[in-house]
Amino acid sequence: MNILFYTISEKRSRDIESQAIAFAKEGHSIFLFTQSGPSALHDFFRSHKFKARYSKPVKTIFPLYVVIEMAKLVWISYRYRIDVIHAHLDPCCLIAVQAQIFLRAKVIVTRHHADALQYEASPKYQQISRNIYAKAKTIVAVSQNVKQFMVQHEGIDADKITVVPLAYYFDLYEKPNAVTITALKNLYKAQLLFCTVGRLTGLKRIDRIIEFIDKLLKEGIDCKLIIVGQGPEEEKLKRQVVDLGLDDRIFFTGFSDNVLTYIAAAHYYLHFSVSEATCTVVKEAALVGTPVVVCEHVGDFDHYIQHKQNGYKVSKTDPVTSAIMLFQEIHNQEHERLVVGARLTDTVLSFFSIERVMPQYKVLHDKVVNVAL
Structure with missing residues:
Protein backbone atom coordinates (compact mmCIF):
# COMPACT_ATOMS: atom_id res chain seq x y z
CA MET A 1 0.00 0.00 0.00
CA ASN A 2 0.92 3.63 -0.36
CA ILE A 3 0.54 5.31 3.04
CA LEU A 4 0.55 9.09 3.51
CA PHE A 5 1.18 10.85 6.80
CA TYR A 6 -0.57 14.23 6.80
CA THR A 7 0.33 16.54 9.68
CA ILE A 8 1.80 19.80 10.92
CA SER A 9 5.31 19.65 12.29
CA GLU A 10 8.13 22.11 12.82
CA LYS A 11 10.33 19.49 14.48
CA ARG A 12 10.77 15.74 14.65
CA SER A 13 7.85 13.51 15.61
CA ARG A 14 9.17 10.18 16.78
CA ASP A 15 5.79 8.48 16.99
CA ILE A 16 5.11 9.25 13.32
CA GLU A 17 8.69 8.37 12.39
CA SER A 18 8.31 5.03 14.19
CA GLN A 19 5.07 4.23 12.39
CA ALA A 20 6.62 5.14 9.05
CA ILE A 21 9.59 2.82 9.58
CA ALA A 22 7.36 0.00 10.82
CA PHE A 23 4.98 0.31 7.86
CA ALA A 24 7.92 0.40 5.46
CA LYS A 25 9.28 -2.81 6.98
CA GLU A 26 5.97 -4.43 6.05
CA GLY A 27 6.52 -3.48 2.43
CA HIS A 28 4.43 -0.32 2.22
CA SER A 29 5.52 2.85 0.43
CA ILE A 30 5.65 5.86 2.75
CA PHE A 31 4.87 9.51 2.05
CA LEU A 32 4.73 12.70 4.13
CA PHE A 33 2.76 15.87 3.40
CA THR A 34 2.57 18.73 5.90
CA GLN A 35 0.66 21.97 6.35
CA SER A 36 3.93 23.48 7.56
CA GLY A 37 7.30 24.41 6.16
CA PRO A 38 10.39 22.22 5.84
CA SER A 39 11.49 20.69 9.13
CA ALA A 40 13.57 17.98 10.72
CA LEU A 41 10.64 15.61 10.14
CA HIS A 42 10.99 16.06 6.37
CA ASP A 43 14.72 15.48 6.67
CA PHE A 44 14.10 12.26 8.58
CA PHE A 45 11.65 10.94 6.00
CA ARG A 46 14.01 11.72 3.13
CA SER A 47 16.93 10.12 4.96
CA HIS A 48 14.91 6.88 4.87
CA LYS A 49 14.12 7.30 1.16
CA PHE A 50 10.50 8.26 1.86
CA LYS A 51 8.92 11.05 -0.16
CA ALA A 52 8.29 14.22 1.86
CA ARG A 53 6.49 17.34 0.68
CA TYR A 54 5.10 20.44 2.32
CA SER A 55 2.87 23.40 1.55
CA LYS A 56 2.19 26.13 4.10
CA PRO A 57 -1.40 27.40 4.01
CA VAL A 58 -2.02 30.86 2.61
CA LYS A 59 -3.54 33.43 4.96
CA THR A 60 -7.12 33.86 3.88
CA ILE A 61 -10.69 33.48 5.12
CA PHE A 62 -11.52 30.14 6.71
CA PRO A 63 -13.81 28.70 3.98
CA LEU A 64 -11.24 29.48 1.29
CA TYR A 65 -8.47 27.98 3.41
CA VAL A 66 -10.44 24.74 3.65
CA VAL A 67 -11.04 24.57 -0.11
CA ILE A 68 -7.40 25.29 -0.99
CA GLU A 69 -6.00 22.77 1.48
CA MET A 70 -8.51 20.14 0.35
CA ALA A 71 -7.38 20.63 -3.23
CA LYS A 72 -3.74 20.18 -2.20
CA LEU A 73 -4.47 16.96 -0.30
CA VAL A 74 -6.58 15.52 -3.12
CA TRP A 75 -3.84 16.32 -5.65
CA ILE A 76 -1.14 14.71 -3.51
CA SER A 77 -3.32 11.68 -2.92
CA TYR A 78 -3.95 11.05 -6.61
CA ARG A 79 -0.42 12.05 -7.65
CA TYR A 80 1.08 9.30 -5.50
CA ARG A 81 -1.86 6.87 -5.67
CA ILE A 82 -2.29 6.93 -1.91
CA ASP A 83 -4.30 4.09 -0.37
CA VAL A 84 -4.43 5.24 3.28
CA ILE A 85 -4.05 8.71 4.78
CA HIS A 86 -3.07 8.98 8.44
CA ALA A 87 -4.06 12.53 9.46
CA HIS A 88 -2.69 14.02 12.68
CA LEU A 89 -3.74 17.19 14.58
CA ASP A 90 -7.02 19.05 14.11
CA PRO A 91 -6.10 21.33 11.16
CA CYS A 92 -5.04 18.34 9.07
CA CYS A 93 -7.83 16.09 10.35
CA LEU A 94 -10.32 18.79 9.35
CA ILE A 95 -9.05 18.91 5.77
CA ALA A 96 -8.78 15.13 5.46
CA VAL A 97 -12.34 14.60 6.68
CA GLN A 98 -13.76 17.31 4.41
CA ALA A 99 -11.88 15.83 1.43
CA GLN A 100 -13.08 12.24 2.01
CA ILE A 101 -15.73 12.33 -0.70
CA PHE A 102 -13.12 13.33 -3.30
CA LEU A 103 -10.54 10.73 -2.31
CA ARG A 104 -9.93 7.17 -3.37
CA ALA A 105 -7.72 6.81 -0.31
CA LYS A 106 -9.19 5.83 3.04
CA VAL A 107 -8.77 8.43 5.78
CA ILE A 108 -7.76 7.57 9.35
CA VAL A 109 -7.71 10.57 11.68
CA THR A 110 -5.72 10.46 14.91
CA ARG A 111 -7.10 12.32 17.91
CA HIS A 112 -4.33 13.66 20.16
CA HIS A 113 -6.39 15.49 22.78
CA ALA A 114 -9.10 14.67 25.30
CA ASP A 115 -10.58 17.61 27.21
CA ALA A 116 -7.75 20.11 26.60
CA LEU A 117 -9.83 22.35 24.33
CA GLN A 118 -12.24 23.02 27.19
CA TYR A 119 -9.41 24.81 28.97
CA GLU A 120 -7.74 26.73 26.15
CA ALA A 121 -9.96 26.98 23.05
CA SER A 122 -12.93 29.14 22.12
CA PRO A 123 -16.41 27.58 21.93
CA LYS A 124 -16.27 28.01 18.14
CA TYR A 125 -13.02 26.08 17.84
CA GLN A 126 -14.35 23.39 20.19
CA GLN A 127 -17.36 22.96 17.89
CA ILE A 128 -15.14 22.72 14.82
CA SER A 129 -13.10 20.02 16.54
CA ARG A 130 -16.21 18.06 17.51
CA ASN A 131 -17.47 18.24 13.93
CA ILE A 132 -14.21 16.81 12.60
CA TYR A 133 -14.56 13.61 14.57
CA ALA A 134 -18.31 13.39 14.11
CA LYS A 135 -17.76 13.32 10.33
CA ALA A 136 -14.70 11.07 10.41
CA LYS A 137 -15.25 7.46 9.40
CA THR A 138 -12.25 5.94 11.17
CA ILE A 139 -10.60 7.42 14.27
CA VAL A 140 -7.52 6.44 16.23
CA ALA A 141 -7.55 7.67 19.83
CA VAL A 142 -4.10 7.77 21.41
CA SER A 143 -5.39 6.64 24.81
CA GLN A 144 -8.49 5.17 26.40
CA ASN A 145 -9.35 8.42 28.15
CA VAL A 146 -9.45 10.20 24.76
CA LYS A 147 -11.99 7.69 23.48
CA GLN A 148 -13.99 7.91 26.69
CA PHE A 149 -14.17 11.70 26.46
CA MET A 150 -15.23 11.60 22.81
CA VAL A 151 -18.01 9.11 23.47
CA GLN A 152 -19.32 10.52 26.75
CA HIS A 153 -18.95 14.26 26.14
CA GLU A 154 -19.05 14.67 22.37
CA GLY A 155 -21.41 11.87 21.37
CA ILE A 156 -18.97 10.30 18.92
CA ASP A 157 -19.83 6.75 17.83
CA ALA A 158 -17.62 4.41 19.85
CA ASP A 159 -17.61 1.80 17.09
CA LYS A 160 -15.53 3.98 14.78
CA ILE A 161 -12.86 4.70 17.42
CA THR A 162 -9.86 2.42 17.89
CA VAL A 163 -7.47 3.04 20.78
CA VAL A 164 -3.85 2.72 19.65
CA PRO A 165 -1.24 4.22 22.00
CA LEU A 166 1.50 6.39 20.58
CA ALA A 167 4.41 4.00 20.23
CA TYR A 168 8.05 4.25 19.34
CA TYR A 169 11.28 2.79 18.15
CA PHE A 170 13.04 4.13 21.20
CA ASP A 171 16.43 3.97 19.54
CA LEU A 172 15.33 6.99 17.48
CA TYR A 173 16.12 9.03 20.59
CA GLU A 174 19.75 10.04 20.89
CA PHE A 352 4.90 1.75 24.26
CA SER A 353 7.14 -0.11 21.84
CA ILE A 354 6.10 0.14 18.19
CA GLU A 355 6.29 -3.66 17.89
CA ARG A 356 3.53 -3.98 20.48
CA VAL A 357 1.00 -1.83 18.59
CA MET A 358 1.74 -2.86 14.99
CA PRO A 359 -0.79 -5.73 15.08
CA GLN A 360 -3.48 -3.16 15.86
CA TYR A 361 -2.52 -1.13 12.80
CA LYS A 362 -2.61 -4.27 10.66
CA VAL A 363 -6.17 -4.96 11.78
CA LEU A 364 -7.13 -1.32 11.26
CA HIS A 365 -5.70 -1.17 7.74
CA ASP A 366 -7.38 -4.43 6.85
CA LYS A 367 -10.67 -3.05 8.14
CA VAL A 368 -10.57 0.19 6.16
CA VAL A 369 -9.18 -1.07 2.85
CA ASN A 370 -10.22 -4.74 2.95
CA VAL A 371 -6.74 -5.90 2.03
CA ALA A 372 -4.88 -8.70 3.75
CA LEU A 373 -1.63 -7.10 4.85
Missing part, protein backbone atom coordinates in the same frame (compact mmCIF):
# COMPACT_ATOMS: atom_id res chain seq x y z
CA LYS A 175 21.25 9.27 24.27
CA PRO A 176 22.17 12.39 26.26
CA ASN A 177 25.85 13.21 26.53
CA ALA A 178 27.20 12.16 29.94
CA VAL A 179 29.63 15.08 30.11
CA THR A 180 26.84 17.57 29.43
CA ILE A 181 24.62 15.94 32.05
CA THR A 182 27.36 16.26 34.65
CA ALA A 183 27.93 19.89 33.69
CA LEU A 184 24.22 20.66 34.16
CA LYS A 185 24.17 18.93 37.53
CA ASN A 186 27.09 21.08 38.64
CA LEU A 187 25.57 24.25 37.20
CA TYR A 188 22.23 23.71 38.97
CA LYS A 189 23.59 21.91 42.02
CA ALA A 190 20.99 21.25 44.71
CA GLN A 191 19.81 18.50 47.00
CA LEU A 192 16.83 18.10 44.68
CA LEU A 193 16.95 19.29 41.08
CA PHE A 194 13.59 19.26 39.34
CA CYS A 195 12.79 19.67 35.67
CA THR A 196 9.58 20.35 33.78
CA VAL A 197 9.15 20.54 30.01
CA GLY A 198 6.40 21.81 27.77
CA ARG A 199 4.60 24.67 26.16
CA LEU A 200 4.14 27.39 28.76
CA THR A 201 0.35 27.62 28.90
CA GLY A 202 -2.17 27.66 31.71
CA LEU A 203 -3.03 24.06 30.91
CA LYS A 204 0.41 22.92 32.05
CA ARG A 205 0.09 24.67 35.44
CA ILE A 206 3.75 25.69 35.60
CA ASP A 207 2.66 28.37 38.08
CA ARG A 208 1.69 25.60 40.50
CA ILE A 209 5.11 23.99 40.08
CA ILE A 210 6.75 27.33 40.90
CA GLU A 211 4.50 27.58 43.96
CA PHE A 212 5.57 24.07 44.96
CA ILE A 213 9.27 24.99 44.73
CA ASP A 214 8.66 28.07 46.88
CA LYS A 215 6.91 26.04 49.58
CA LEU A 216 9.44 23.21 49.46
CA LEU A 217 12.25 25.69 50.09
CA LYS A 218 10.32 27.01 53.07
CA GLU A 219 10.23 23.43 54.37
CA GLY A 220 14.03 23.61 54.49
CA ILE A 221 14.64 21.36 51.48
CA ASP A 222 17.35 22.62 49.12
CA CYS A 223 15.88 22.49 45.61
CA LYS A 224 16.02 24.08 42.16
CA LEU A 225 13.86 23.90 39.05
CA ILE A 226 14.67 23.97 35.33
CA ILE A 227 11.77 25.01 33.07
CA VAL A 228 12.29 23.96 29.44
CA GLY A 229 9.95 25.47 26.87
CA GLN A 230 8.28 28.63 25.74
CA GLY A 231 4.75 29.88 25.29
CA PRO A 232 2.20 32.61 26.00
CA GLU A 233 2.54 32.34 29.80
CA GLU A 234 6.32 32.78 29.81
CA GLU A 235 6.52 36.43 30.88
CA LYS A 236 3.85 35.93 33.52
CA LEU A 237 5.75 32.97 34.95
CA LYS A 238 9.03 34.88 34.98
CA ARG A 239 7.34 37.69 36.91
CA GLN A 240 6.02 35.14 39.40
CA VAL A 241 9.56 33.84 39.93
CA VAL A 242 10.94 37.35 40.48
CA ASP A 243 8.08 38.31 42.81
CA LEU A 244 8.81 35.24 44.94
CA GLY A 245 12.52 36.00 44.96
CA LEU A 246 13.33 32.68 43.30
CA ASP A 247 15.39 33.84 40.33
CA ASP A 248 18.41 32.03 41.82
CA ARG A 249 16.35 28.85 42.19
CA ILE A 250 14.20 28.64 39.06
CA PHE A 251 15.66 28.84 35.57
CA PHE A 252 14.05 29.23 32.14
CA THR A 253 15.91 27.70 29.20
CA GLY A 254 13.45 28.58 26.45
CA PHE A 255 12.95 26.08 23.63
CA SER A 256 15.57 23.34 23.50
CA ASP A 257 16.35 20.37 21.27
CA ASN A 258 18.20 18.81 24.21
CA VAL A 259 15.21 18.01 26.39
CA LEU A 260 16.48 14.58 27.36
CA THR A 261 19.73 16.06 28.66
CA TYR A 262 17.92 18.42 31.04
CA ILE A 263 15.62 15.64 32.24
CA ALA A 264 18.54 13.27 32.75
CA ALA A 265 20.32 15.87 34.89
CA ALA A 266 17.30 16.22 37.20
CA HIS A 267 16.45 14.10 40.21
CA TYR A 268 12.73 14.25 39.37
CA TYR A 269 10.56 15.28 36.44
CA LEU A 270 7.45 17.28 37.48
CA HIS A 271 4.27 17.31 35.41
CA PHE A 272 1.26 19.06 36.95
CA SER A 273 -0.74 19.40 33.71
CA VAL A 274 -4.49 19.38 34.26
CA SER A 275 -5.19 17.68 30.93
CA GLU A 276 -3.34 15.15 28.78
CA ALA A 277 -4.13 12.60 26.14
CA THR A 278 -0.86 10.76 26.48
CA CYS A 279 2.30 12.54 27.56
CA THR A 280 5.39 12.01 25.42
CA VAL A 281 7.74 13.84 27.79
CA VAL A 282 6.94 11.49 30.67
CA LYS A 283 7.95 8.59 28.43
CA GLU A 284 11.13 10.46 27.53
CA ALA A 285 11.89 10.84 31.23
CA ALA A 286 11.53 7.08 31.52
CA LEU A 287 14.18 6.58 28.83
CA VAL A 288 16.79 8.26 31.03
CA GLY A 289 15.55 6.73 34.28
CA THR A 290 14.33 9.98 35.84
CA PRO A 291 11.35 9.40 38.17
CA VAL A 292 8.22 11.37 37.33
CA VAL A 293 5.65 13.14 39.47
CA VAL A 294 2.30 13.42 37.67
CA CYS A 295 -1.30 14.16 38.58
CA GLU A 296 -3.63 11.24 39.16
CA HIS A 297 -6.72 10.92 36.94
CA VAL A 298 -5.03 12.83 34.11
CA GLY A 299 -4.40 11.34 30.67
CA ASP A 300 -3.31 7.72 30.63
CA PHE A 301 -1.04 7.96 33.68
CA ASP A 302 -3.31 5.78 35.80
CA HIS A 303 -3.00 2.99 33.21
CA TYR A 304 0.75 2.54 33.51
CA ILE A 305 2.06 4.47 36.53
CA GLN A 306 1.67 2.97 39.99
CA HIS A 307 2.31 5.32 42.89
CA LYS A 308 5.69 4.72 44.56
CA GLN A 309 6.27 1.69 42.34
CA ASN A 310 7.31 3.16 38.99
CA GLY A 311 6.41 6.80 39.52
CA TYR A 312 4.66 9.22 41.84
CA LYS A 313 1.14 10.62 41.62
CA VAL A 314 -0.23 13.71 43.31
CA SER A 315 -3.69 15.20 43.58
CA LYS A 316 -5.11 16.73 40.42
CA THR A 317 -7.14 19.25 42.41
CA ASP A 318 -4.35 20.31 44.80
CA PRO A 319 -1.01 19.16 43.38
CA VAL A 320 1.05 21.59 45.46
CA THR A 321 -0.06 20.40 48.90
CA SER A 322 0.03 16.80 47.74
CA ALA A 323 3.56 17.15 46.33
CA ILE A 324 4.82 18.88 49.49
CA MET A 325 3.58 15.95 51.58
CA LEU A 326 5.19 13.52 49.16
CA PHE A 327 8.62 15.14 49.23
CA GLN A 328 8.59 15.57 52.99
CA GLU A 329 8.59 11.78 52.92
CA ILE A 330 10.89 10.92 49.99
CA HIS A 331 13.32 13.83 49.59
CA ASN A 332 16.26 11.86 50.97
CA GLN A 333 15.35 8.41 49.58
CA GLU A 334 18.04 8.19 46.91
CA HIS A 335 18.01 4.41 46.50
CA GLU A 336 14.23 4.30 46.17
CA ARG A 337 14.40 7.14 43.63
CA LEU A 338 16.73 5.14 41.39
CA VAL A 339 14.63 1.99 41.71
CA VAL A 340 11.41 3.83 40.81
CA GLY A 341 13.07 5.42 37.79
CA ALA A 342 14.39 2.07 36.57
CA ARG A 343 10.96 0.48 36.91
CA LEU A 344 9.41 3.25 34.84
CA THR A 345 12.00 2.64 32.15
CA ASP A 346 11.00 -1.03 31.99
CA THR A 347 7.30 -0.16 31.92
CA VAL A 348 7.55 2.37 29.11
CA LEU A 349 9.83 0.22 26.95
CA SER A 350 7.33 -2.60 27.28
CA PHE A 351 4.02 -0.73 26.98
